[in-house]
Amino acid sequence: MAGRLEGKVAIITGAAQGQGAHEARAFIAEGAKVMLTDVKDGVLDLARELGEAARGMKHDVSDEDQWNAVVAETLAAFGKVDILVNNAGIFAPGAVTETTKASYVAHFNVNQLGTFLGMKAVIPAMKANGGGSIINICSGAGQRGYPDMISYLSTKWAVRGMTKGTARELASFNIRVNSVHPGIIDTPMIGGTAGDAKLMKGIIASVPLGRIGTTEDVVEPVIYLASDASSYVTGAEMTMDGGTGL
Numbered sequence: 080m081a082g083r084l085e086g087k088v089a090i091i092t093g094a095a096q097g098q099g100a101h102e103a104r105a106f107i108a109e110g111a112k113v114m115l116t117d118v119k120d121g122v123l124d125l126a127r128e129l130g131e132a133a134r135g136m137k138h139d140v141s142d143e144d145q146w147n148a149v150v151a152e153t154l155a156a157f158g159k160v161d162i163l164v165n166n167a168g169i170f171a172p173g174a175v176t177e178t179t180k181a182s183y184v185a186h187f188n189v190n191q192l193g194t195f196l197g198m199k200a201v202i203p204a205m206k207a208n209g210g211g212s213i214i215n216i217c218s219g220a221g222q223r224g225y226p227d228m229i230s231y232l233s234t235k236w237a238v239r240g241m242t243k244g245t246a247r248e249l250a251s252f253n254i255r256v257n258s259v260h261p262g263i264i265d266t267p268m269i270g271g272t273a274g275d276a277k278l279m280k281g282i283i284a285s286v287p288l289g290r291i292g293t294t295e296d297v298v299e300p301v302i303y304l305a306s307d308a309s310s311y312v313t314g315a316e317m318t319m320d321g322g323t324g325l
C-alpha cells in the first residue's frame with residue numbers, strides 16, 4: 080500500500096542513519112516530502128540521494144535557533160509542516176553511582192530538551208495548517224525501570240510524560256502527539272552490542288518473539304501515526320518490542 084502520506088510534509092530528526100533514515104525513505108515512498116536533519120554530515124548526502132522530495136539540514140536538536148531555522152527552511156521548501164518525528168537520540172549505559180553529570184546532561188540535552196524544542200518549534204506552523212501529527216520516539220526504557228542506564232531512562236520517561244501532557248494541550252488545535260516505544264532495534268545505536276555474540280544471545284533470550292527488532296518493525300507504526308488513518312489517536316503509546324515488556 081503506497082500513498083498513505085501523499086501531500087504531507089514531514090520533519091525527521093536524527094535522519095542520517097538508523098531508524099530516522101529508514102523513516103525518511105519510507106515516508107517519501109508513501110508520497111511525503113521530508114526535511115531530514117542530523118548533526119552528522121551524512122544527512123546531506125542522504126537527502127541528495129532521495130531527490131526532489133527531500134531536503135537535508137545539519138541540525139543540533141538541543142539548539143532552539145537551529146530549530147527555528149529548520150522550520151523556516153521547511154516552510155520555504157515545501158510550504159507547510161504536517162508531521163514532526165522527534166527521532167534524534169543518544170544512548171550510553173551507566174548505573175546511578177557511575178554516571179557523570181556530564182553524561183546525564185548530554186542525554187537531557189538531546190533526548191529530552193531536543194524533543195521539547197522540536198514540539199515548540201513546529202506548533203505555530205501546525206496551527207496555521209489546521210492540525211498536525213507529532214511523533215516522539217521514546218523507548219521501552221520510558222515504560223519500565225531498567226538498571227544501568229539512568230541518563231537514558233530518565234530522558235525517555237520524560238518524553239513519555241511530555242507526550243501525554245502536550246497531547247491534551249494541543250488536541251483542540253487538531254494536533255496529535257503520540258509516543259513510539261521500540262525495544263532493542265538493530266541500528267548503529269546498539270552497534271557495539273551486535274558484535275558481542277554472548278551479550279546478544281542474552282538479549283535475544285529476553286525477547287518473547289525470539290529476535291531483536293529491525294527498523295522495518297518500527298517504520299510501519301510511525302507511518303500509521305503520521306497518516307490520517309490515526310486521526311482519532313492522540314496521547315497513545317505504540318510499543319514494538321517483541322513482547323519484552325510483558
Ligand SMILES: NC(=O)c1ccc[n+]([C@@H]2O[C@H](COP(=O)([O-])OP(=O)(O)OC[C@H]3O[C@@H](n4cnc5c(N)ncnc54)[C@H](O)[C@@H]3O)[C@@H](O)[C@H]2O)c1
Pocket residue numbers: 092093094095096097098099116117118119138139140141165166167168169170189216217218219260261262263264265266267268269
Ligand atoms: N536502537 C534501539 O535499540 C532503540 C531502542 C529504543 C529506542 N530507540 C530510540 O530510537 C531513536 C533512533 O535511534 P537509532 O536506533 O536509529 O539510533 P542511531 O544512533 O542509529 O541514530 C540516532 C541519530 O540521532 C543523531 N543525533 C544524535 N545527537 C543529535 C543531536 N544533538 N541533534 C540531531 N541529531 C542527533 C545521530 O547522529 C544519529 O544519526 C532514538 O531516539 C533512540 O533513543 C532506539
